[in-house]
Amino acid sequence: MLKRIALWTLPILVIGTLFYWPMTQILGRGLKGNWLLTLGEPAVADAIWFTLWQSLVSVLLCLIVALPTAYVLYRRTAPAGRVLRALITVPFALPTIITAIGFTVFQKQNVNYSISGMASWLTSPVFWILVAHLFVNFSVIVRTVGSAWVGLSHETEEAAALGGAGRLRIFWSISRPQLMPAIVSASATVFMYCAGSYGLILVLGGGRINSIETEIAFAANQRLDLQEAGALAILQTLISVAAFAISATGARSRIGFDTHDITTHQPKLDQRDLPAIAVTVLALILVLAPLVAIVTRAFVAIDGTPTLQNFADLGGNGARNLLSITLEQAALNSLRNVGVATLLASVFGILVAYLLSRPSLVSHVRITNRVLDIAFMLPLGVSTIVLGFGYLLTFGSGPLPLRSSWLIVPLIQGLMALPLVVRIVYPALASITEELGEQASTDGASASATFFRIELPLVRESVGAAIGYAAIISVGEFGAASILAYGNQATLPTVLYQLISRPGGNNYGMAMAMSAVVIVLTFAVVFGASLPTRSRPLRRRREGALKSLR
Amino acid sequence: MAYATVTAVAIALSLGACTTQTSKTVTIATHDSFLIPDSLINQFKKETGYSLEGIKVGDAGELTNKLVLTKDSPIADAFFGIDNTFASVANKNAIVDGSMSAIDYADVCFNYDRAWFASNGIVAPTSWQQLTGVKYENLTVVENPTTSSTGLAFMFSTIAKLGEPGWKTWWAKMFANGLKVEAGWEQAYYVDFSGSAGHGQYPIVLSYSSSPADEVGKAGQSRTVSINRDCFRQIEYAGVLKNAKNPDGARALVSFLKAKAFQSSVAENMYVYPVDKSVPLPAAWAKFAPASKSFVNVSKLPFDVKRSTWLDEWSKLAGQ
Numbered sequence: 001m002l003k004r005i006a007l008w009t010l011p012i013l014v015i016g017t018l019f020y021w022p023m024t025q026i027l028g029r030g031l032k033g034n035w036l037l038t039l040g041e042p043a044v045a046d047a048i049w050f051t052l053w054q055s056l057v058s059v060l061l062c063l064i065v066a067l068p069t070a071y072v073l074y075r076r077t078a079p080a081g082r083v084l085r086a087l088i089t090v091p092f093a094l095p096t097i098i099t100a101i102g103f104t105v106f107q108k109q110n111v112n113y114s115i116s117g118m119a120s121w122l123t124s125p126v127f128w129i130l131v132a133h134l135f136v137n138f139s140v141i142v143r144t145v146g147s148a149w150v151g152l153s154h155e156t157e158e159a160a161a162l163g164g165a166g167r168l169r170i171f172w173s174i175s176r177p178q179l180m181p182a183i184v185s186a187s188a189t190v191f192m193y194c195a196g197s198y199g200l201i202l203v204l205g206g207g208r209i210n211s212i213e214t215e216i217a218f219a220a221n222q223r224l225d226l227q228e229a230g231a232l233a234i235l236q237t238l239i240s241v242a243a244f245a246i247s248a249t250g251a252r253s254r255i256g257f258d259t260h261d262i263t264t265h266q267p268k269l270d271q272r273d274l275p276a277i278a279v280t281v282l283a284l285i286l287v288l289a290p291l292v293a294i295v296t297r298a299f300v301a302i303d304g305t306p307t308l309q310n311f312a313d314l315g316g317n318g319a320r321n322l323l324s325i326t327l328e329q330a331a332l333n334s335l336r337n338v339g340v341a342t343l344l345a346s347v348f349g350i351l352v353a354y355l356l357s358r359p360s361l362v363s364h365v366r367i368t369n370r371v372l373d374i375a376f377m378l379p380l381g382v383s384t385i386v387l388g389f390g391y392l393l394t395f396g397s398g399p400l401p402l403r404s405s406w407l408i409v410p411l412i413q414g415l416m417a418l419p420l421v422v423r424i425v426y427p428a429l430a431s432i433t434e435e436l437g438e439q440a441s442t443d444g445a446s447a448s449a450t451f452f453r454i455e456l457p458l459v460r461e462s463v464g465a466a467i468g469y470a471a472i473i474s475v476g477e478f479g480a481a482s483i484l485a486y487g488n489q490a491t492l493p494t495v496l497y498q499l500i501s502r503p504g505g506n507n508y509g510m511a512m513a514m515s516a517v518v519i520v521l522t523f524a525v526v527f528g529a530s531l532p533t534r535s536r537p538l539r540r541r542r543e544g545a546l547k548s549l550r
Numbered sequence: 551m552a553y554a555t556v557t558a559v560a561i562a563l564s565l566g567a568c569t570t571q572t573s574k575t576v577t578i579a580t581h582d583s584f585l586i587p588d589s590l591i592n593q594f595k596k597e598t599g600y601s602l603e604g605i606k607v608g609d610a611g612e613l614t615n616k617l618v619l620t621k622d623s624p625i626a627d628a629f630f631g632i633d634n635t636f637a638s639v640a641n642k643n644a645i646v647d648g649s650m651s652a653i654d655y656a657d658v659c660f661n662y663d664r665a666w667f668a669s670n671g672i673v674a675p676t677s678w679q680q681l682t683g684v685k686y687e688n689l690t691v692v693e694n695p696t697t698s699s700t701g702l703a704f705m706f707s708t709i710a711k712l713g714e715p716g717w718k719t720w721w722a723k724m725f726a727n728g729l730k731v732e733a734g735w736e737q738a739y740y741v742d743f744s745g746s747a748g749h750g751q752y753p754i755v756l757s758y759s760s761s762p763a764d765e766v767g768k769a770g771q772s773r774t775v776s777i778n779r780d781c782f783r784q785i786e787y788a789g790v791l792k793n794a795k796n797p798d799g800a801r802a803l804v805s806f807l808k809a810k811a812f813q814s815s816v817a818e819n820m821y822v823y824p825v826d827k828s829v830p831l832p833a834a835w836a837k838f839a840p841a842s843k844s845f846v847n848v849s850k851l852p853f854d855v856k857r858s859t860w861l862d863e864w865s866k867l868a869g870q
Contacts, residue, residue: 041862042862042866043862043865043866108741206694206697206732206733206737207694207696207697207733208694208731208733208868218696220615220619221608221612221615221616221619222611222612222615222696223615223857223858224615224618224619224639224643225858302747302748320583320585321585322582322606323606324604324605324606392619392620396619396620396622396623397622397623401622401623403620403623404623404625486579486605486607486616486625487577487579487603487604487605487606487625487626488603488605498582498606501733501734501736501737502582502734502736503736503737503740503741504736504739504740504747505740505747507736
């Protein structure tokens, strides 16, 4: 018992210092003065309104595209289903700044749209923001709902189909009620992501469209209005925590690569599925279009001729020496940050998951555990802009002047990833703890031996997924880095943003070339991770491990 | 959990290791358009013994504000690029050690594409006040004052020249006349403007009086013309930051920026005029890019008090 309390102190210290302390600084700033009046100012109120309605519309668009896609890819046997399921997760794994860059290729056709008499919404930044949100997030709904759909029984549906009910009717009256928890949970998650979207709105909105996030950055960076930034940060946190709470009640574990096997035999697609197939094809085109646009554009020079020069330029500092460091150095910074952030998130994440998963019969321990569970989950609901702003306020001077150290960016990224690691590993550990742990300990194994030699190997798929997510978060993180990473500490996303916002000379081509490289790497990683895992030999090894301990 | 302890110790150790820095390096925070040739960086090292490291932080506004937000432990020793619209912010927040030194200046004026007006048989404008006219419908692109210091400078020009509420009426007419707004100068000039590399769709762009010097074609003529009337004179400053780790190096650097060698580089590299009047300008400049002789008087504008109000008002007109 004492030992467990001792083990808790370290992660509590970490989250206390790196999360709750900066958050109290924000609260202090935001609640100074009349913060309600601040939020009522026209420009601020507009940003709040935009954030809310665009998140809601983004969710609806995602649902319209994702539900038929989930049906085709999870509820039916689609040709190359595994490949397609991996493909649609690429946008989610991609750094958002690259998504933004991809859509600027289409946005740049602005003039052509107006000349060809296309509807005015094609020239509107809002339209592209919504499409980009759809692109990034619809796979969250596909995966969550799809995973739930796989497990549903086919009998009722078949009976209804025999009775002459159409696909839509079957979905509405039979599948939908059963899928509701998954749909609500995934929608809330997407809402949270869209409300917290920063890089996409910054790039595609071009300064003309403001959300709460861009307004926080704008208030702090351009107007030095820390009170407004603080007030908005509090509001942003309330919105995302509310969305997060809804998403957490709906599904037990929504995250993870294709960890479950889709072994249940699903029926083949037939003619009546054509509308759903059409939507799925559209979704796949949506996923591929900006990626293909970037990759092709990477091989085109300013004058429109094919070239490899954009890739050769990656070793330089851009037109007119725009960048303080080369893209290669920025990539190395990002890699280093991924290393530190992933280490921090997985060590403390697994430790917390381990401590939370210890069964307890004492009720006050169970209550404490529940409180700690929530305390370690809260950072999931806080945007990186908010946290980056909090770090700027907290660690500039004072007892811990972290801001001038390169560690500040990986620390913030590690902290963002930590709750995800807990959420992925904890349920996995909890599900095996009781049956295995007690068995081993009655056989005389020590707690740490049981953990390292039995439990950890058993949940290694979850640990792998958790580390993968931590790495994705760190690579793509833009908000905090844009506030805190300067000069030679720039990361890949911040350097890409510099290039895309100063597109003169070869800068635009360089942004395309670097994005193309990252896209190819992301494809490699996502498809690598979704390859069939050999689970059977593993099971045998588990049993072997148990036996050897006995 | 030996792991965790080891990590914590490792993090703590590397934190300590990071705060030390060699005093032989001097860092300068600048806006994104700062450019110093390698030869001058070497010369600076030869003369003073300091290696120069540059940190670029967005436009003049972002630079100023970032320096204010990080003033307790500054991100650099010196700065370059705070301009006369943001100098008051820097002074109010006491981020400068000593005083600021003017290094260069630039005139924010409109440019037009000579060939476009010739081939379309339209008379080119001679002042920005004319741009609300019907014949200039859908021809003009400017930078957003909320995201670009060029755009901000011009917004101040309209306020200084037309007063309240005249400046707002003028902008409203411009928006009705098909004004295009871009976030930054590079997008506006290099992508949308028809007279430069991007061959865009807009023959009039908000840029600088010096820009035509960069558009001189093979025939020895500039493709563009600057409308040198009622421009905004932007003065850029350098200085030593308070609490700098290397104040001596920073002072040496600021002196270097004021000396002949650097002063004669600014025209070629940053398209601005050196403050040192004895430094000659490149040959093409006298012909195509003389400094404007007519600019609006902005000395009475209460920049720091009214900036955000004006920006909000502008944004509302822009229909955000």
